[in-house]
Amino acid sequence: xxxxxxxxxxxxxxxxxxxxxxxxxxxxxxxxxxxxxxxxxxxxxxxxxxxxxxxxxxxxxxxxxxxxxxxxxxxxxxxxxxxxxxxxxxxxxxxxxxxxxxxxxxxxxxxxxxxxxxxxxxxxxxxxxxxxxxxxxxxxxxxxxxxxxxxxxxxxxxxxxxxxxxxxxxxxxxxxxxxxxxxxxxxxxxxxxxxxxxxxxxxxxxxxxxxxxxxxxxxxxxxxxxxxxxxxxxxxxxxxxxxxxxxxxxxxxxxxxxxxxxxxxxxxxxxxxxxxxxxxxxxxxxxxxxxxxxxxxxxxxxxxxxxxxxxxxxxxxxxxxxxxxxxxxxxxxxxxxxxxxxxxxxxxxxxxxxxxxxxxxxxxxxxxxxxxxxxxxxxxxxxxxxxxxxxxxxxxxxxxxxxxxxxxxxxxxxxxxxxxxxxxxxxxxxxxxxxxxxxxxxxxxxxxxxxxxxxxxxxxxxxxxxxxxxxxxxxxxxxxxxxxxxxxxxxxxxxxxxxxxxxxxxxxxxxxxxxxxxxxxxxxxx
Numbered sequence: 410x411x412x413x414x415x416x417x418x419x420x421x422x423x424x425x426x427x428x429x430x431x432x433x434x435x436x437x438x439x440x441x442x443x444x445x446x447x448x449x450x451x452x453x454x455x456x457x458x459x460x461x462x463x464x465x466x467x468x469x470x471x472x473x474x475x476x477x478x479x480x481x482x483x484x485x486x487x488x489x490x491x492x493x494x495x496x497x498x499x500x501x502x503x504x505x506x507x508x509x510x511x512x513x514x515x516x517x518x519x520x521x522x523x524x525x526x527x528x529x530x531x532x533x534x535x536x537x538x539x540x541x542x543x544x545x546x547x548x549x550x551x552x553x554x555x556x557x558x559x560x561x562x563x564x565x566x567x568x569x570x571x572x573x574x575x576x577x578x579x580x581x582x583x584x585x586x587x588x589x590x591x592x593x594x595x596x597x598x599x600x601x602x603x604x605x606x607x608x609x610x611x612x613x614x615x616x617x618x619x620x621x622x623x624x625x626x627x628x629x630x631x632x633x634x635x636x637x638x639x640x641x642x643x644x645x646x647x648x649x650x651x652x653x654x655x656x657x658x659x660x661x662x663x664x665x666x667x668x669x670x671x672x673x674x675x676x677x678x679x680x681x682x683x684x685x686x687x688x689x690x691x692x693x694x695x696x697x698x699x700x701x702x703x704x705x706x707x708x709x710x711x712x713x714x715x716x717x718x719x720x721x722x723x724x725x726x727x728x729x730x731x732x733x734x735x736x737x738x739x740x741x742x743x744x745x746x747x748x749x750x751x752x753x754x755x756x757x758x759x760x761x762x763x764x765x766x767x768x769x770x771x772x773x774x775x776x777x778x779x780x781x782x783x784x785x786x787x788x789x790x791x792x793x794x795x796x797x798x799x800x801x802x803x804x805x806x807x808x809x810x811x812x813x814x815x816x817x818x819x820x821x822x823x824x825x826x827x828x829x830x831x832x833x834x835x836x837x838x839x840x841x842x843x844x845x846x847x848x849x850x851x852x853x854x855x856x857x858x859x860x861x862x863x864x865x866x867x868x869x870x871x872x873x874x875x876x877x878x879x880x881x882x883x884x885x886x887x888x889x890x891x892x893x894x895x896x897x898x899x900x901x902x903x904x905x906x907x908x909x910x911x912x913x914x915x916x917x918x919x920x921x922x923x924x925x926x927x928x929x930x931x932x933x934x935x
Contacts, residue, residue, distance in 0.1 A: 427544050428544060428546065428612040428613055428616050429442075429494060429544070429545055429546060429612070430545075430789070431789070431792070433793075433796055434612055434613075434792055434796070435611065435612050435613030435616065436611060436612075436613060436796065436799070437611060437612050437792065437795055437796060437799065438606070438607075438608040438609075438610060438611050438612075438799075439606050439610045439611065439612060439615065439623070440605060440606055440608070440610075440671055440767065440769065441608075441767055441795050441799060442612050442769075442792060442795065443758075443767070443768045443769065443770065443771065443788045443791040443792050443795065444494050444495035444548055444769065444770040444771070444788060445492055445493055445494055445495065445770075445771060445776070445784045445785045445787070445788035446493060446494065446495030446496065446497060446548065446770040446771060446772045446773070447480070447481065447488055447493050447495070447496060447497065447772060447773060447774065447776060448480060448497055448552075448675065448677050448772040448773065448774055449480040449481070449497065449498070449499055449516055449552065449774065450480075450481065450485060450488065450493075450496040450497060450498050451485065451496075451498045451499070451500075451514040451525075451528060451531060452478065452479050452480040452481060452499065452514070452516040452523075453479055453480070453481040453482060453483065453484060453525075454479075454484075454525055455475075455478050455479055455514070455515075455516060455523035455524060455525045456523060456524055456525055457471060457474045457475065457478060457523045458474075458517070458521050458522070458523055460474065460521065460683070460685050461685040461688060461689060470685075473683055473712075474523070474683065475712075476680055476712025476713060476714065476715070477517075477680045477681070477682060477683060477712070477713065478516050478517055478523040479516070479523075479713070479714075480516070480713055480774040480775065481774065481775060482775065482777070483776075483777060484531070484534070485531050485532075485534060485535055486534040486535065486537075486538050488776065489535070489538050489539075489547070490538075491776060491777060491785065492783075492784075492785030493776060493784075493785070494545070494546065494547050494548065495547065495548040495550070495770045495772070496547070496548065496549050496550065497550045497551075497552045497772055498514070498528065498549070498550070498551060498552060499514075499515055499516050499552050499553045499554070500512040500513065500514065500515065500528055500551060500553075500554040500555070500558070500562075501513050501514075501515035501522055501524060501554075501555065502555050502558075507555075508555065508557070511527045511528070511529055512527070512528040512529070512554070512558075512561070512562075512565065513525070513526065513527055513528060514526060514527075514528050514531065517682075518682065528565075529565060529568075529569065532565075532569045533569075535547070536569060536570070536597070539597055539621060539622065540597060544616055545616075545621065546612060546615055546616055546621045546622075546623065547621065547622055547623070548623045548624075548625065548770065549566065549622060549623070549624050549625070550624075550625035550629055551625070551627055551629075554627065558627070559626060559627035559628070562626075562627060563579070563601065563624070563626070566579055566599050566601070566622070566624045567579055567599070570597060570598060570599035570622040570624075571598060571599060577598065579598070579599035579600060579601040579624055580598065580599070580600045580601065580618075580620055581600075581601050581603050582600050582601065582602055582603065582606050582610055583602075583603040583604035583605075583606065584604050584605055584606065584607050585607070586606060586607065586609075586610060587609060588609060588610050588611075588614045588615070588618060589609065589614075591618055592618075593617060593618050593619055594618060594619040594620065595619070596619065597619055597621055597622065598618075598619055598620050598621075598622070599620065599622040599623070599624050600615060600620040600622070600623050600624065601624045601626065602623060602624065602625055602626065602629070602632060603626065604632060605632055605670065605671075632670075633670065633671050633672070633673050633769050633770075634664030634665055634670050634671070634672050634673065635672075635673040635675060636653065636654065636657065636672060636673065636674055636675050637673075637675040638653065641653050642675065642677065642678055642679045643678070643679050643680075643681065644678060644679075644680075644681070644716070645677070645678030645679070645716065645720065646678075646719075646720075647719065647720055647723035647724050650676065650678075650720065650724065651724065651753050651754075651757075654674060654754060654757040655756075655757050655760075657672060657757070657761070658756075658757040658758075658760035658761050658764075659760060660764065664766075669764075669765040669766050669767075670766060670767075671766070671767045671768065671769030671770075672761065672766065672767070672768050672769065673768075673769055673770050673771075673772060674754065674768055674770070674771045674772070675772050676720060676721075676724055676725060676754070676771055676772065676773050676784070677713075677716070677717065677720065677772065677773055677774045678713070678716035678717070678720060679713070680712055680713050680716070687700045687703065688700040688701065713774050713775070714774070714775050714778065716774075717773065717774040717775040717778055717779065718775070718778045718779050719779070720773075720779070721773060721775070721776070721778060721779025721782035721784070722779035722780045722781065722782045724752060724753060724754055724782075725752060725754070725771075725773065725779065725782045725783065725784045725786075725787050726751045726752045726781060726782060726783075726786075726787070727751075727781050727782055727783035727786045727787075728751070728783070728786045728790075729781060730751040730752075730781055731751070732748050732749035732750060732751055732807075733749065733750075733751070734749055734750045734751070734752065734753050734755065734756050735747065735749045735750070735756070736750070736756045736759045736760065736804075737760075738759065738763075738804055745806065745807035746806065746807055747804055747805070747806055747807065748804070748805040748806055748807045749807070750790070751786075751787075751790065752787050752790070754771070754787060754791075755787065755790060755791060755794070758791050758794065759794065759804070762794065762795065762798050763798075767795065768791060771784055771787065771788060837849075
């Protein structure tokens, strides 16, 4: 009775407490929630194997091996703090106790794997974190583990999360489970997914019941469909991955024929395993030189971190990125159409949910790298879309302003400019002593400059005339009535019939040798 009342009271607080950071997400069925996850989540700080017998000149072997073996710089707790909520791990048996003993963290092919400590020790930090965050739900999944170790995996989950270490079995959930009849656990507990849950198994129900560690079994590949493809992932590019994702979204590639299911999008690329066999086999310097050149060519492939930096930036855009990607849906009530999406993966997600499918999780390597990228942001936006689809709501549309701001701005700016100019002209003419001081001052200054220029030109002409005709020396005005046809000082040739033969020319004043009058100062400065 009291457990039911307690569960009801907590359920009423969904909007305030939230599920994985959002109160509305509590209403989503588990199968319609998209998790932000990491691939090979425990592949960090690994002890690298010794694959060569000697050092190779000019080659940092450990750096090359790290580029293949390691998938993360952040440990599990740091990934939780970043926002990761789904973890897929590789586990191995201890070398001295194969088939038994505690799992160790590892990554790599059998016999050449890099290893690091006990996995159960890493889970201690996860337990501590999840106890400090009572409304968070996580997923733990085995990826590559030793054959026949499925029971040991479930026993480990029961030991760590079965009622806060009490050893209680994980609650098993399948397609017939009715969580409404369950009682809330007093401590963090685990839920083991045996088959695709029905829609009454919501995120809110699992959180309220304190079943906040959802465990996938070893055979999870029969429940959820992974898009990992050995023809796609090695050296993957964003174009190749997006084409593959859209093939699933458009029904060109199928997961499980005949039923709806959740996809696990593997947004990652894998590096080639470095082989030093040819180098080790060489016994003479010439052979080693040839092997070294070939090795460098083989190792020119991108490391996992380099690929993740590129793929995250191109496929997992954060919330600051513009809405650049469009799907084929329409938003008739919006004048400017649909708002669009920030990531191309959201377009594939829209097509999947329209066809009754979904994305259960997106798995990445190095989630913190990549310019303006964040898988957590993408997952949150997908969950908002999942919620809209569940409620039958339309996708967000672009507001009216988004496609009309350019013409409105152009017309408004021009109109305001004309209005302000007209108002200023009116005030300037109506109140010249207040609004027109500067303008009329400029007009008067311009007129004064024009008058001064004319006065200067007239004065210059007068002085030039005085200089040329001797006025500067006080001489009389030259008689210009008779045209001067013969230069002064040259006697005319007397000839019969020449009307000017007896003409007496006036005496001209001598040509001044130095500038006179007002031109004296100018000449001296020259």
